[in-house]
Amino acid sequence: xxxxxxxxxxxxxNVIKPNELxxxxxxxxxRNLKFGQYALSRGYLTEADVQRIQAKQRHLDMLFGxxxxxxxxxxxxxxxxxxxxxxxxxxFIGEALVEKGFLTEDVLERELTLFxxxxxxxxxxxxxxxxxxxxxxxxxxxxxxxxxxLLRIADINxxxxxxxxxxxxxxxxxxxxxxxxxGGLKYEYATSLSRDISxxxxxxxxxxxxxxxxxxxxxxxxxxxxxITCGNITTKMAQRGKxxxxxxxxxxxxxxxxxxxxxxxxxxxxxxxxPKGNILLILIEAED
Amino acid sequence: MKKKVxxxxxxxxxxxxxxxxxxxxxxxxxxxxxxxxxxxIKLYASLRPDIVxxxxxxxxxxxLQALRTIMSMDKDAKIVVISSAAGVEExxxxxxxxxxxxxIQKPFEPETVVSVLKGL
Numbered sequence: 001x002x003x004x005x006x007x008x009x010x011x012x013x014n015v016i017k018p019n020e021l022x023x024x025x026x027x028x029x030x031r032n033l034k035f036g037q038y039a040l041s042r043g044y045l046t047e048a049d050v051q052r053i054q055a056k057q058r059h060l061d062m063l064f065g066x067x068x069x070x071x072x073x074x075x076x077x078x079x080x081x082x083x084x085x086x087x088x089x090x091x092f093i094g095e096a097l098v099e100k101g102f103l104t105e106d107v108l109e110r111e112l113t114l115f116x117x118x119x120x121x122x123x124x125x126x127x128x129x130x131x132x133x134x135x136x137x138x139x140x141x142x143x144x145x146x147x148x149x150l151l152r153i154a155d156i157n158x159x160x161x162x163x164x165x166x167x168x169x170x171x172x173x174x175x176x177x178x179x180x181x182x183g184g185l186k187y188e189y190a191t192s193l194s195r196d197i198s199x200x201x202x203x204x205x206x207x208x209x210x211x212x213x214x215x216x217x218x219x220x221x222x223x224x225x226x227x228i229t230c231g232n233i234t235t236k237m238a239q240r241g242k243x244x245x246x247x248x249x250x251x252x253x254x255x256x257x258x259x260x261x262x263x264x265x266x267x268x269x270x271x272x273x274x275p276k277g278n279i280l281l282i283l284i285e286a287e288d
Numbered sequence: 289m290k291k292k293v294x295x296x297x298x299x300x301x302x303x304x305x306x307x308x309x310x311x312x313x314x315x316x317x318x319x320x321x322x323x324x325x326x327x328x329i330k331l332y333a334s335l336r337p338d339i340v341x342x343x344x345x346x347x348x349x350x351x352l353q354a355l356r357t358i359m360s361m362d363k364d365a366k367i368v369v370i371s372s373a374a375g376v377e378e379x380x381x382x383x384x385x386x387x388x389x390x391x392i393q394k395p396f397e398p399e400t401v402v403s404v405l406k407g408l
Contacts, residue, residue: 004375004393011384012392012400014407018384025381153395206304207398217300224299227345228394231372238376246373248298248347 003145003235007093009115016102024096031091035064038082039074049073130163133268134285138185141236143270146191146281149229150272154204156197158279161271169259170269170282174198175222176252176259179230184242186286189230190252190261193222194277201225223249290317293405294337296328296354297321297370298346302394306341306370309398316405325349329357332365339405342388344371344379352382359387366408368392370401 007025010016016024036053039045045053045068053067065083068074074082094112097103103111127143129136143160150156170176170190175198178190193201195218202221203210210217226249237244252261261267265284272279293316295306300323307318320335322328324346332340340358344351351369358365369383374393383391390404 005377005380007377008374008380008391008393011380011390012404014390014403018389022381022384025377149395202301205301207308220299221301224301227299228372231345231394232375234373235375238378243378246345248345 003119003232003239005093005235005238006112006115009118010097010103010111013111015107015111016097020097020100020102021093024093024100024102027096027100028091028093031089031096033086033089035082035086038086039068039078042082044074044078044082127160128163130165132165133163135185137240138237138242139268139270139283141240142187142189142233142283143281145233145236146229146270147272149225149232150201150274150279153225153228154197154201156200156274156276156279158272158274161273163268163270165266166269167262167264167266169262170280172254172258173278173280175219176254176261177219177222177226177249178252178261179226179249180247180286181230181233181244182247182286183244185237185244188261188282188284188286189226189233190282190284191222191226192278192280192282194279196277197274197279198222200276219251223251290315291338291405292317292319292335293339293341294319294328294331294335295321295341296323296325296331296346296351297341297343298323299343302343306401309401310341310405313402313405315402325351325354325357328354329361332358333361338366339408340365340367341370341401341405342367344369344373344383352379352386355383355386355388363387368404368408370394370396 007021011021036050056067065079094108098108127140129139133139147158170192173192174195176192178188181187198218199213202218205221230246234244252259268283270281293310295303297303303321310316310318320331322331326349342351355367367388369388369391372394373379374391380391389408
């Protein structure tokens with residue numbers, strides 16, 4: 001298990017059936033109205049206002065209500081009123097399942113306790129991010145989940161090294177793999193691993209000791225590790241309201257001129273300290 | 289008789305892991321594996337497995353497209369999505385809407401895979 005939403009946890013555990021989850025999600029969709037829908041229904045905004053705000057929202061990292069206030073189409077008091085109503089009306093997936101008769105209150109309470117205990121392992125801890133890094137909370141999530149997945153998947157316990165920003169290419173290592181991330185956040189997530197760490201990661205995923213192991217197999221293992229980690233990051237981002245997509249992992253090949261990963265851009269270097277080998281996470285904010 | 293399982297995942301390592309878990313269970317047998325959605329559809333048609341374990345993020349054709357195509361070929365197909373993206377509500381619910389019988393998120397416990405397959 002990794003970072004996930006409660007509905008999937010229940011389906012995977014066979015507590016509810018897939019069609020029951022779909023019905024409950026549909027119930028949520030009908031009941032949990034968006035901010036703009038509330039503003040429209042109360043006559044605070046016109047359809048044209050909503051479209052204007054949504055158009056601005058595509059380019060700005062601002063909430064709907066914040067833009068509405070900035071455009072003088074809503075007052076702060078109206079924004080707060082709508083937020084309160086929205087919060088009061090909100091129905092969680094567990095509540096929707098109980099309302100539909102797919103779960104009892106007792107089972108919901110039991111499963112929520114189990115779910116919270118499982119997910120508490122993935123709460124982001126204290127990480128120091130240098131000044132000047134955009135989206136520091138997002139960067140913390142990337143670092144923290146990478147560390148947790150190293151422990152969870154490969155049984156490698158690491159400490160954070162000093163995070164820095166650089167536009168230099170990374171030093172040569174056994175493998176360098178990147179995953180393009182698109183959507184609400186655009187990043188390139190790259191990990192540079194020594195041979196020992198690559199071997200450990202691959203052995204643990206397969207579930208048996210690998211003697212030696214070809215470079216091709218270890219590359220596949222590291223790609224799978226990056227894929228799992230980034231998949232869990234997309235879930236964490238979804239919980240933060242950012243819809244992101246990941247592409248299949250790709251190897252960054254070392255050539256005579258070195259790696260061509262950073263290409264003069266600004267990259268966040270996050271080293272992980274482990275006695276088992278070296279691990280470096282590199283995050284590059286991709287351009288539109 | 290053991291139930292036949294087709295694994296669709298672009299990672300050789302992930303396939304090895306699933307093969308070991310599934311074959312060791314004693315209830316199922318992996319009869320083939322495909323490294324993308326297109327191969328998965330072709331192998332489904334030729335092998336007619338009882339169960340398909342389908343990854344979502346794959347090159348050429350992703351798991352959701354392959355899932356839809358297999359379900360349109362055989363409405364009784366039993367497909368379980370096993371993916372790192374299964375924790376994202378939209379992806380998971382979309383897969384279930386297209387007919388997946390369950391969704392398992394990576395990383396997973398071996399018992400979870402066996403228990404979900406047994407429950408089909």
